[in-house]
Amino acid sequence: MATTQERVESQVLAPAGERTEKYRSLRSDVWRQFKRHKGAVAGLILMALIVLAVVVGPLVWPPDPYAIDTTVANQGPSADHPFGTDNLGRDLLARSLIGGRISLSVGFAAMLVGLILGTAVGVIAGFFRRLDGPLMRVTDLFLALPILPLLLVVVMLFREPLKQSFGEELGIFLLVVVIIGATSWMTTARVVRGDVLSIKEKEFVLAAQSIGTRKRNVIMRHIIPNTMSPVMVSAALGVAGAIITESALSFLGLGFPASFPTWGRLVFDGRNYLHLNPAWILAPGALISLTVMSVNFIGDGIRDALDPKLRSR
């Protein structure tokens, strides 16, 4: 799929003057432009470090995130506990690392759900004229929904039943991922639809259709690969949005239960100890902010790198 995309896009997008130069693939061009964006590179490095810390950290850092030791409760940062301890003496660095696994996987999983849904709606609306009107009305309707209140209501109503059928961790994980994904697909759908509307009029789509390619294959091989650039930007913004929404739900007490210390949950638990132990919420709050910031910078970088006007500079 990627090779079709490269071939097509390099033909469509390459400025006339550059044809005499050595052949450069789209991918290397995009990467070259991406590297020029200092914020994006910094974001990528930071994101890699955070992912590494969250994946490897709990294996390396010895304290047990669930071990209660009230003799060291509510301590500020020290050599033994770099992020301090909570009111039950649990090490906050260990809890932040283990919680980061949940926060990040919710972010990526919800982004994928939203992205698949948004791309599907966008492609169908753009490709089949008859479905365009109804699907776009549905999109408009979703854009007018009071998202956060509805999310809160859904979590309240579905948390217990899902907990019983899938177990505590998986149940709430599925619930949070599905509802965040199901309420964050609208911008992707709009952007993809706009792209599909212009791509389906291009010659290569006509050529594919004229040699008898099935509609399904036209969509899968020719349309979708060419809509990938706006989708990648949506993906970056989607991760950021999903992490913020998950932590907001946890912060309002309607996300993960206390036994799963996601970053939002740690802030929620720590907020009643502001006067006593401000370090408790500073570390997880800063981690959320840094993650979201790096993802946003990466999204900016991808957008600039994929913009042919900027790239040819």
Add this chain to the structure above:
Amino acid sequence: MGRYVIRRTLFAIPTLIVISLIIFAILDLAPGDPAANLPLTIPAEVREAIRESLGLNDPFLLQWLKWMRLMFINEPLHTIESIFNVCIGDCEARDRILSWSSRAPALDIIWQRMPQTLWVLGGAFIIGALIAIPVGIVSAYRQYSWFDNLGTFFSTIGFSVPTFFTGILAIIIFSVALGWFPSFYDTTLVVNSWDTFVLQVKQMIMPVVVLSLFNAAALARFTRASMLDNLNEDYVRTARSKGVGETKVVMVHVLRNSLIPVVTLLALQIPGIFGGAIITEQIFRINGIGQLLIAAIGQSDVPMVQTLTFIFAVLIVLFNLIADVTYGVLDPRIRYD
């Protein structure tokens, strides 16, 4: 212009009806029982009678139609009666939407809570726009200057840091460490003298600033990007070559055209801004409608949750309508599609 406004308003009505249906469908599809929180000592037949009296055994469409009747016929009638002090029909026996937890009419409670929310939200919106639009204009006009780089950097930080974290940071710094502002909002405060006015301003500063920074960050970025698109247009060169002053070119020609996409994007952000308001109310303990919603959810107060979610939808659709009208004012082409 009048016809355009009427058309947009008429379009909002089906949207609201569908949204209220969605809210009811979610509550109905949910496997949880709203009466499950009743004490276990209640005998089964009494429990069944309670369910019957609350109308829980009715089919969901009937429940929805009943609620629609209360919301759109009985409640407006009651409002008219209380304003003009008159009685229309059997005003004594008229049903209203009752909260399960307080047994008081849900809308009365919501109206008590509404001003706090609107003050904070409105303040944040205005301050956000006052900061963001000038920053966006200067950033675009002096692209890649130190001001632009600084502005872009801070706006990316601004919308990456969630409101609940900036809010808590503000409390730690300004209430706990410095003691400048109170960490919670006192709604019993009556503004009747200079001192109480100062107190009111003091307690509003933190929630308003926290919420407005988040709005301002996104708004400044949109304004900048949109100004950049327009600054190189032919009509700008034409205006300059006619001898129009630089201030007028930027502030009138470019700005007016640049605000069109900004208004669209702003309209898309409205649900997010309301979400931010719910969180801000929770942090600063403002007893607005966001906090009421969280409390109602905690108590499984179904009619209150339905009505409040619907009120949120009404507010969002209303602000969208304002954005649409602004759009029509800025761009005459929109009015005639």
